Amino acid sequence: MFRALLIVCLAHFTIGETISGRVLLNGSSSSTTRLPSGCQLIVKVTSTAMADGPVTVLGSTQYSNVVSFPTSYSLTYTPPVDVPIDFQAVSAHVTCPNGARYLNDHRIPVPKENGVDTVVNINVIDIRGGK
Numbered sequence: 001m002f003r004a005l006l007i008v009c010l011a012h013f014t015i016g017e018t019i020s021g022r023v024l025l026n027g028s029s030s031s032t033t034r035l036p037s038g039c040q041l042i043v044k045v046t047s048t049a050m051a052d053g054p055v056t057v058l059g060s061t062q063y064s065n066v067v068s069f070p071t072s073y074s075l076t077y078t079p080p081v082d083v084p085i086d087f088q089a090v091s092a093h094v095t096c097p098n099g100a101r102y103l104n105d106h107r108i109p110v111p112k113e114n115g116v117d118t119v120v121n122i123n124v125i126d127i128r129g130g131k
């Protein structure tokens with residue numbers, strides 16, 4: 001059972017696509033914002049089969065000590081053949097030990113001209129205040 005799962009995973013990996021880019025705070029690619037130590041970044045590619053259907057994680061990557069914005073990420077995932085690209089999106093979430101949190105404030109679709117290597121910059125905002 002485990003071996004079968006592993007083979008499936010490896011098969012997915014070999015035919016996966018790569019999405020990479022930078023996570024920007026407030027859309028700024030020029031100014032650097034330092035983060036407290038121990039901040040964690042998770043970037044995910046998700047899909048919903050229908051507009052309001054359940055969310056499936058297609059791929060994700062995690063960085064355990066992000067020191068500043070902008071920061072780079074890269075992940076590999078397998079685009080599902082049965083889900084239109086319109087229903088696939090990229091998201092980023094940063095959480096810090098001091099309670100600071102950063103999330104993308106808008107839905108970020110996977111670009112339609114999705115090739116083997118796709119660059120997607122993700123804009124995040126500070127949501128510490130729970131807004």
Ligand SMILES: *[C@@H]1O[C@H](CO)[C@@H](O)[C@H](O)[C@H]1NC(C)=O
Nearest residue numbers: 025026028031032033125126
């Ligand atoms: C980002 O934008 C928010 C809301 O406008 C602002 O309070 C914050 O200071 C900005 N942060 C940086 C580093 O520009």
